[in-house]
Amino acid sequence: MQGVRTVVRQLSAASAATARKIVIARHFQGDPKPDDFRLEEEVLPPLRDGQILCEAAYLSVDPYQRAYKHRHKVGQPMIGSQVALIVESRSPEFPVGRYVVGYWGWRDRTVAETRANRDMWAPMLVPELGDLPLSLALGVLGMPGNTAYFGLLEICHPRPGEVAVVSGAAGAVGSVVGQIGRIKGCKVIGFAGSDSKVNWLRDELGFDHAFNYKTVDVGKALKEVAPDGVDIYFDNVGGQQSSAIIYKMRTGGRISVCGSISSYNDTKIPSAPILQPAMVFSELKMEGFLVNRWLDRWDEGIKQNMQWIKEGKLKYKETVTEGFENMPKAFIGMLKGENLGKAVVKV
Ligand SMILES: NC(=O)c1ccc[n+]([C@@H]2O[C@H](COP(=O)([O-])OP(=O)(O)OC[C@H]3O[C@@H](n4cnc5c(N)ncnc54)[C@H](OP(=O)(O)O)[C@@H]3O)[C@@H](O)[C@H]2O)c1
Known part of the structure; x- marks a missing residue:
């Protein structure tokens, strides 16, 4: 001091x-x-x-x-x-x-x-x-960490054995979402934009599967590693990638819409495949959020993420x-x- x-x-x-x-x-x-x-x-x-x-x-x-x-x-x-x-x-x-x-x-x-x-x-x-x-305090113990914590737990309610997919998986929010999914007993699949990011997710963060969305067919990759479908999708990116993931969801799936970074630099709102058929036939629930919804519980998220870091469960x-x-x-x-x-x- x-x-x-x-x-x-x-x-x-x-x-x-x-x-x-x-x-x-x-x-x-x-x-x-x-x-x-x-x-x-x-x-x-x-x-x-x-x-x-x-x-x-x-x-x-x-x-x-x-x-x-x-x-x-x-x-x-x-x-x-x-x-x-x-x-x-x-x-x-x-x-x-x-x-x-x-x-x-x-x-x-x-x-x-x-x-x-x-x-x-x-x-x-x-x-x-x-x-x-x-x-x-600007990352896992701040706004992005709380975005992952509340956006996954409060909207997707993950249960052990469920299949959870996260896009933007190697970023500030996505990397925490995937690890919390693992802590909650889910099988976690991440999509990120380079092979080295994918290796980090798999080898160091314990994601069950990870793919480079720039070099794989997202739908085919999911069919291989989650043949019975996806229960939870934490969406950081929006666009084509998200539509492909949502079409691989199974009945009762939950989607937490956190962001759509694939479109932020676009000057016109881009189009992506229509989602209503998947939403209807698989009876999906999709909810967008802003993390300040949980401002009154801010300290809870920070404390829990800090605890998981100390226990070696969250990197x-x-x-x-x-x-x-x-x-x-x-x-x-x-x-x-x-x-x-x-x-x-x-x-
Ligand atoms: N709702 C809320 O309250 C809230 C709060 C915080 C953040 N967010 C949202 O959460 C998302 C992630 O934020 P973050 O802070 O964790 O950022 P981040 O993931 O650490 O950084 C941004 C990442 O976006 C990816 N990206 C860039 N262009 C892309 C594209 N065309 N398609 C797919 N991925 C692309 C890049 O990773 P790759 O190499 O993998 O492409 C980049 O590293 C953003 O959409 C952000 O707006 C929402």
Whole structure:
């Protein structure tokens, strides 16, 4: 704790109360490009009551940052979350020296409001992580981990012996979904976009089967390893891949619709095979969700995932890009599948 205080004092003394921020220079057309972003500096205001000054340690790059087009504003910082050290505080619940997760966009220093009311976008103190890396607060012990935990358990209700399929399986959410499926006694099948990802899922995470969706026929692969059909599908990607999986589901199957990353860079909504015949004849249930539905149970998900990590039942990987100025590179890379596990940027 003493060490943290020393760092805090040095940072505050060195701070000229300026922040670096990466703003949107122009709206994305298709795949985001480096020129769509611009690095700027700004002078920060002095703190008012209820505010904190934070220094970013890690920033997150996530698919929703591409999907939430309505929140992109030219000239404003790109949206996103970070885990940051509180270096000055005028808010008793947020003391200097603690780390906090904040949705403040791509900026390395922030004057932020704290709020008594808990909502998805309000700063949250990072719980005691012990020996675990701080960056996990943006991954398996943060929003993506809770997305996997609640999105699988509350929507699909997995039972031992059932067959569960997850797409985007080697990413932040998918890799956790598959492992929770295994913990709950399911036979787990993952789809991911490279052979090395597939090997990781099978050899290290204990997926029963994993396939590279870019090189296999998804329907045929499932017919081979799940000839009686699929009970649960956790959908991270949407599109053709998801339709092929849904047509391999058996009666009473449940589908948790988490995201549709296959379409986020598209300028027009793409079409995929019609789902109604599979939904009707196999009497499937499909439900979309946003993870903030479970905000009132947020700590439960984090505690349970942490417990499983400590018991060796839940493994994680991070793809760490160094340097705040490399946020666009990390973001563009994540959208192309360059990350294994959670993509984060170390400031
Ligand atoms: N509903 C919610 O509340 C909620 C919360 C968090 C996340 N999400 C959603 O969950 C999904 C996964 O998010 P994440 O944070 O875990 O990201 P992630 O999987 O760690 O990273 C994105 C991955 O998407 C895959 N991808 C890119 N283009 C693709 C395409 N055309 N088809 C299939 N896969 C493609 C890439 O992996 P490959 O190499 O395998 O292609 C890439 O690594 C996203 O759809 C996201 O929007 C939803």
